[in-house]
Amino acid sequence: MPIQIATINVNGVRAAFRKGMVDWLNANSGIEILALQEVRASDADLDDLFAQHGGLAKDGGQWHVLHDVASAKGRAGVAIVSKIPAIAVRTELGAPDFDSAGRWLEADFEIAGKTLTVISTYVHSGEADTPKQVEKYKFLEAMRERMAQLISTTDYVLVTGDLNVGHTELDIKNWKGNLKNAGFLPEERAYFDDFMHKQGWVDIGRASHPGEPGPYTWWSFRGQAFDTDAGWRIDYHLATPKLAAVASNYRVHRAASYDTRFTDHSPVSVSYAL
Template sequence: MLVVTSVNVNGIRAAAGKGFAAWLAGTAADVVCLQETRAQPEEVPAGLFDGWHARFAPCLSAKGRSGVAILSRAEPEAVRTGIDDDEFAGSGRYLEVDLPGVTVGSLYLPNGTVGTPKQDEKDRFLASFAPYLALRRAKAAAEDREVLVCGDWNIAPAEADIRNWRGNVANSGFLPHEREWLAGLFGGGWVDVVRAQHPGVDGPYSWWSYRGRAFDNDAGWRIDHHVATPGLGARARSAVVERAPSHAERWSDHAPVTVVYGP
């Protein structure tokens, strides 16, 4: 069995004091992919990752922004950062590790805003990331290993993935060209593991705005994905969004997404 969790912590230092430390101490995951850590490795609270092999890709261009990490019970065989694009080198957007039989990536895809340079940046990332994934998949196949890319993809694939999809058709994260890009990955053989485990239903959502009563009303988005090569996707046994019991008990605006993969 391989248990993998992905979660955008919305700042590791803040999350640690709100309940993330207790969650991490109790998780049964073999691998935990973190996004939006917003910290350099030396800034992580002392002892937080004790017992884990921790690998980091912090944002070097703007401290306190972005950042991804991967925690694993087993020591990685290899570690790589970035997507082979100089623009995003040191941006804290992508990190991957090789573990026995599988490459696991932690992704924090840019969050765009329509009509601004942020959306242009997001679109450029999409243009570079698709061929990177194709190359990584080909190399992994040659090595007889699977690939799993977890993280905050900042794109909801379909209407079932946003409670208020009609009000978001012109917003970043649900733009037609973004959904087409993601559909191209899924149509090209990558597996949306959570959707495969929860067909024909709304959600399960993994992000809720802090504004209003979005969490209480479950007015969320499903933007935190496990995207796997077919062999690994077929091994998924369960996929659960670890939604907090109440708004007050949240330690991030995202919830952990945990998938159990069988042998």
């Protein structure tokens, strides 16, 4: 059976659970690995939420929880929650003096005799012409170097998460109005050209919808963005070629209506036949 992997920026996991994330988990019980971004909670908080939903593996339940907390309390935070135990975990990214805490989490899983590396990452949102954008470029550069290492040494790697960049004009509804805004700056998009066109990573979302706008994965809570589908595609599954070759069933889990959303992003799931 293929293994189903999903990624979701929860915009605060405690709030997401209060707003209906549990219902989504129950309706998608086939998901075996779940990458989370913007957890914005403590280890104890995250453990408690998944202990109440299916239980923790250490207590005889189904969920194994890995979590990297951001340096600043209540900010960022990435996690990988799985029904399969990880055999190795890494959080290092970039130079030793670079603070990537809460933004990059790698986990290795043994599946069908193969080692699958799953990464949950949360790229800075940035802000053009400010120090926030400088930090975003530092992170993207560190990410570029690590992804080059991974694709050259490992067959089955999946980079998932909220990457906070729309790669092409197909990835943002209002791309003309965002040419000078963080998330669609030429310098940011050039990193994605490098990932896909130079390094060889496969964007499963785009491969599944070639030449089509979207499907979008994030909509502002403000205005009518969700109702008019004025969104951005910024939540990704980037796979090594061998992993992409066994990918299927790419799906954006768009909420039925604005008031049924538990976050401003939609979960994105893919099945991989390892």
